[in-house]
Amino acid sequence: MRRCLFRPPDLRTPGPPDLSGPGDAAALDHGQGAPMTAETMAGATAADDTDDDADRRSVPRWLLAQMRPFRPYIALFLLGSLAWQSLTAAIPLVTGLAFDAVLDQDDGSPDFGTFHAIAAGLFALVVVRALGGIMSTYSLESFASGLERNARAQVFASLLRKSQGYFNRRRVGDLSARATGDAESLNLMVSPGFDLAVDLALNILMPIVFIALVDPRLLVSPVVFVLLFAVALAEHGRRLEPVSDTARERFGDMTAQASESIAGIEVVGSTGGADQERARFTDLARAYRDASVRQIRTQALALSPLLLTLATVGALVHSVILLRDDSLSIGELVAVLGLMGTLRAPTQLASFSLGLIYLGMAGAQRIKEVVDDPEGEDERGGRHTGPVVGEVAMENVTFGYEPGKPVLRDVSFRVAPGTTVAIVGATGSGKSTLLHLLNRTYIPDEGRVLVDGVPTTDWDIGALRSRTSVIEQDVMLFSRSIAENLSLGSDNGTDRSRMEDAARIAQAHDFITAAENGYDTVIGERGVTLSGGQRQRLAIARALIADPRILAVDDATSAVDSATEYEVQRAMRQASDGRTTFLVTPRLSRIRAADHILVLDAGRIVDQGSHEQLLRDCSLYRRIFAPYLSTPAPGGPDSAGAKEESH
Numbered sequence: 198m199r200r201c202l203f204r205p206p207d208l209r210t211p212g213p214p215d216l217s218g219p220g221d222a223a224a225l226d227h228g229q230g231a232p233m234t235a236e237t238m239a240g241a242t243a244a245d246d247t248d249d250d251a252d253r254r255s256v257p258r259w260l261l262a263q264m265r266p267f268r269p270y271i272a273l274f275l276l277g278s279l280a281w282q283s284l285t286a287a288i289p290l291v292t293g294l295a296f297d298a299v300l301d302q303d304d305g306s307p308d309f310g311t312f313h314a315i316a317a318g319l320f321a322l323v324v325v326r327a328l329g330g331i332m333s334t335y336s337l338e339s340f341a342s343g344l345e346r347n348a349r350a351q352v353f354a355s356l357l358r359k360s361q362g363y364f365n366r367r368r369v370g371d372l373s374a375r376a377t378g379d380a381e382s383l384n385l386m387v388s389p390g391f392d393l394a395v396d397l398a399l400n401i402l403m404p405i406v407f408i409a410l411v412d413p414r415l416l417v418s419p420v421v422f423v424l425l426f427a428v429a430l431a432e433h434g435r436r437l438e439p440v441s442d443t444a445r446e447r448f449g450d451m452t453a454q455a456s457e458s459i460a461g462i463e464v465v466g467s468t469g470g471a472d473q474e475r476a477r478f479t480d481l482a483r484a485y486r487d488a489s490v491r492q493i494r495t496q497a498l499a500l501s502p503l504l505l506t507l508a509t510v511g512a513l514v515h516s517v518i519l520l521r522d523d524s525l526s527i528g529e530l531v532a533v534l535g536l537m538g539t540l541r542a543p544t545q546l547a548s549f550s551l552g553l554i555y556l557g558m559a560g561a562q563r564i565k566e567v568v569d570d571p572e573g574e575d576e577r578g579g580r581h582t583g584p585v586v587g588e589v590a591m592e593n594v595t596f597g598y599e600p601g602k603p604v605l606r607d608v609s610f611r612v613a614p615g616t617t618v619a620i621v622g623a624t625g626s627g628k629s630t631l632l633h634l635l636n637r638t639y640i641p642d643e644g645r646v647l648v649d650g651v652p653t654t655d656w657d658i659g660a661l662r663s664r665t666s667v668i669e670q671d672v673m674l675f676s677r678s679i680a681e682n683l684s685l686g687s688d689n690g691t692d693r694s695r696m697e698d699a700a701r702i703a704q705a706h707d708f709i710t711a712a713e714n715g716y717d718t719v720i721g722e723r724g725v726t727l728s729g730g731q732r733q734r735l736a737i738a739r740a741l742i743a744d745p746r747i748l749a750v751d752d753a754t755s756a757v758d759s760a761t762e763y764e765v766q767r768a769m770r771q772a773s774d775g776r777t778t779f780l781v782t783p784r785l786s787r788i789r790a791a792d793h794i795l796v797l798d799a800g801r802i803v804d805q806g807s808h809e810q811l812l813r814d815c816s817l818y819r820r821i822f823a824p825y826l827s828t829p830a831p832g833g834p835d836s837a838g839a840k841e842e843s844h
């Protein structure tokens with residue numbers, strides 16, 4: 198082979214997608230642009246209506262669409278390969294002429310003049326062949342890495358568009374395996390997979406053309422070989438397809454398990470579940486290894502090398518017969534055997550090439566499942582934009598994470614802008630779920646959520662979310678600088694003074710500036726770790742930078758010490774000032790101070806009103822707060838976890 202392009206997959210370190218470069222940017226645009234998306238989306242919708250086989254058949258079409266932007270690279274690659282292969286096939290022929298010039302002259306004396314001319318020609322052939330090789334290698338590598346990068350970028354972009362419900366139903370590790378390992382399998386499919394396949398095709402075509410030039414009668418052996426080879430290869434591919442699919446799926450399972458264990462490492466450690474996790478991972482790693490070994494074993498069982506040996510013996514016998522009849526010269530015999538020899542390397546590598554192509558197809562299938570899957574696309578978003586004032590209402594809202602299992606039932610309320618609304622209820626009654634409907638993290642199954650009188654499904658998602666902030670129970674911070682974490686998703690985030698103002702309100706400025714690099718301190722992996730209270734205050738600051746009109750706070754301060762809790766509560770109070778605030782909190786003082794309180798019981802609003810009203814009229818509310826009130830109410834304490842403030 199002219200190049201050694203294959204790098205074992207496990208030795209390669211895929212870098213981050215490089216989106217630079219004009220040609221590549223165009224390619225990426227094409228990969229995600231309207232015409233192709235429409236086409237592929239249409240394909241996906243059709244595929245949903247048909248069976249798995251139909252979906253599998255559409256994978257080559259999807260792949261072709263992905264390859265279309267790389268047509269110039271493909272053309273250069275084919276041209277370079279053609280130059281390489283035709284000149285490689287010509288060399289034995291020219292060498293044969295050199296033999297004839299020296300050995301096979303009628304007068305018995307060698308013709309050195311012709312010999313030197315042929316030698317010079319050979320040198321020129323070798324130089325041109327080398328240039329062809331360089332051109333094809335460069336084009337192929339650009340094509341392969343561009344395809345991988347585009348696929349990766351498409352998976353990532355597509356995941357960012359999916360709704361929360363989509364992720365609830367899938368394993369994060371499996372999804373990231375699609376953006377990494379499966380995208381890489383596309384690269385390997387092209388280089389060296391396609392490269393070897395093109396070599397194979399040209400290496401079969403060229404010798405046949407040149408053998409026909411020597412003597413058409415000698416075509417018998419190679420043509421019979423080609424026909425049998427094609428049949429053997431088709432059968433081989435049929436066996437490779439399912440094992441390749443399984444290998445990619447096992448890779449996804451293994452990655453999903455690894456990422457879940459690492460994400461939950463705290464729980465794994467604290468529950469002593471490390472051995473269990475290790476055993477589970479070992480099982481999945483073994484399943485992946487077994488699937489890969491099965492794939493390679495299937496690859497190795499190709500018949501083509503045996504067929505080639507038989508064909509070469511056939512060509513030799515045939516040539517010797519023709520030589521005896523004086524129909525063939527020694528030089529022609531040398532040329533024919535040389536041409537048959539050029540078939541060896543690609544024939545041996547045919548099953549390897551096919552294996553990579555099938556692995557790439559399996560990877561493409563898994564990538565396509567994400568990219569073309571309309572499920573979870575947040576497409577019910579409308580076009581309504583405009584400033585959010587902050588009036589919020591729910592009208593007969595019913596919602597469940599799974600069909601037929603409603604978590605919220607027939608929820609209705611309406612609050613004016615600037616109202617602070619506390620939501621109380623037993624654990625699991627749907628308090629956090631209600632918050633998630635406000636910024637359309639989820640969409641109700643029935644009924645409507647209205648912001649300023651407009652259903653959230655009619656709002657432009659960006660316009661709605663830019664002025665609606667949710668502070669989650671579990672604060673997610675990225676391993677980036679504090680400043681980058683604070684400015685996440687906010688147009689105002691780059692303004693340092695605004696950021697500092699928000700951090701002051703959130704009671705976070707002091708501990709941020711006390712860190713070695715202040716706002717540029719990197720959190721997590723490579724930087725400092727933060728306490729639960731500090732993380733919460735950063736989340737509050739992050740929410741405030743966006744200057745939201747609607748603030749939803751899922752407050753779980755019970756996990757922090759009382760001094761920190763005091764800081765967090767102070768921050769929460771200031772944050773809600775002048776904003777429509779929805780508050781899920783265990784702090785009685787915060788609930789009592791709310792303008793409006795919703796009492797949830799098993800997903801239904803059983804009562805709503807002010808603290809005094811509810812104490813008077815709502816028995817559930819009284820039961821919840823009985824332990825903290827001077828006059829105990831009948832029924833005893835409830836599990837809502839409300840507690841009196843310590844400061």
Ligand SMILES: Nc1ncnc2c1ncn2[C@@H]1O[C@H](COP(=O)(O)OP(=O)(O)OP(=O)(O)O)[C@@H](O)[C@H]1O
Nearest residue numbers: 365598599604622623624625626627628629630631
């Ligand atoms: N992502 C999810 N997928 C499926 N079910 C969920 C999901 N999140 C919550 N649930 C279920 O919905 C129900 C309500 O959960 P939710 O978190 O809204 O209750 P909550 O009142 O906020 O509880 P807590 O006070 O314990 O935080 C629970 O039965 C819960 O198991």
